[in-house]
Amino acid sequence: MTTARRQLIDAESTPFYHVINRCVRRAFLCGEDKHTGQNYEHRRGWIVNKIKQLASVFCIDICAYAVMSNHYHLVLRIDTQALRQLSQQDVITRWTTLFNGNVIAHRYLQGDELSEGEQLVLDKLLTEWHERLGSISWFMRCVNEEIARRANIEDSCKGAFWEGRFKSQALLDEQALLACMMYVDLNPVRAGIADSVQESDFTSVQERINELREQNPSAQPQRLTPGDIQLKPLLMFDGSVGELKQTGIPFHFAxxxxxxxxxxRAIRPDKRGAIAATRPKLLNELGIATDAWLLSANEFRRQYSTISGSWDAMCAMKEKFGGKWSRGKGHSQNLHPTNLSRSV
Incomplete structure (x- = not known):
């Protein structure tokens, strides 16, 4: 039985989510179709630009992404603080950037006086639009509808382009967030498409490395051409594990x-001889065993169903929405050996 989306995405439980969408049948999202010789690489740019445009409209941040030949991964954060701070004018302006909106809303922006009935209609619209601006479901709907429409026009065909609704996983703590981001950023390496993260095209880690080399911080706003929606930069890394207040990804980028x-290097069989004996700092800070970490880097998506985190936190979220079972107990306990992780 399909789980209701409201039970899979709950900003009160965690703002961080891993989402994935896959093309239907043999359709190509990107890459080269060896049967026809047609190349779809340009579509990777469609997706990266679209998610950054939408992130500037929605109160949603992009932590990580990887665009593959027939699917894409995103790690997203719902910015609940920014959502709470939106004024009525902000809500209308953002929503009407993507949709036509409503005549009453446009009159409100122009400063026209509204009747009592019109004000009631506007209040209802604002409540609905405000909720949607913090919704991953609406964010993904806007991404997928445009990409499907453009792809179908380019392919001169009709019908479904995506396999179904997007899959999501709630990331309840630092271990889950770190393991998932690593899984996403290493997708091309794990698939044998790239030899290193520097060569992993259309991934967030490659973008961050390139910006670092160019001394062009992600915080710098980007624009396509005049009149286009501003591209929102990737969510910044803002500190080490243990900080009391986090406004970004809770690790140092270094x-x-x-x-x-x-x-x-560890997940590439031909690179094992080059692995240093010293464990990385983050594994030591989080108390994660080497074998458990490497397995997670390869299998994270399959290790869990819709929730990842400490086993206690996973059970609590399931219980909150009426569930009694969650997949991944052994993997969760391996990533949380001390059970000292805090919620993100």
Whole structure:
């Protein structure tokens, strides 16, 4: 039985989520179709630009992404603080950037006086739009509808482009967030498409490395052409594990790079001889065993169903929504040996 989306995505439980969407049948999202010789590589840019455009409209941040030949991965964060701070004008302006909106809403922006009935209609619309601006479901709907429409036009065909609704996993703590981001960023390496993260095209880690080399921090806003929606930068790494207040990804980027370099070489059979004996700092801080970490880097998506985190936290979220069972107990306990992880 399919689980209701509201039970899979709950910002009160965690703001971090891993989402994945896959093409239907033999359809190509990106890459080269060896049967027809047609190349779809340009579609990778469609997706990266679209998720960054939408992130600037929605109160949603992009932590990690990887665009593959027939599917894509995202690690997203719902920015609940930004969502709470939106004014009525902000809500209308953001929503009407993507949709036509409503005549009453446009009149409100123009400063027209509204009747009592019109104000009631506007209040209802604002409540609905405000909720949607913090919704991963609406974010993904906007991504997938446009990509499907453009792909079908390009392929001169009709019908479903995506396999179904997107899959999601709630990431309840630092271990889950770190393991999932690593899994996403290493997708091309694990698939044998790239030899290193530097060569992993259309991944967030490659983008971050390139920005570092160019001394062009992610915080710098980007634009396509005048009139286009601003591209929102990737969510920044803002500190080590244990900080009381986090506004970004709760690790140092240098530590993340060290861990992903070590992990990337470890999961390539031809690179095992080059693995340093010293464990990366983040593994020591989080108390994660080497074997458990490497297995997670390869199998994270299959280790869990819709929730990942400490086993106690997974059970609590299931119980909150009426569930009694969750997959991944052994893997969770391996990633949380001390059970000292805190919620993110």
């Amino acid at each position: 530590d993340y790079l060290d861990l992903i370099d070590w992990t990337g």
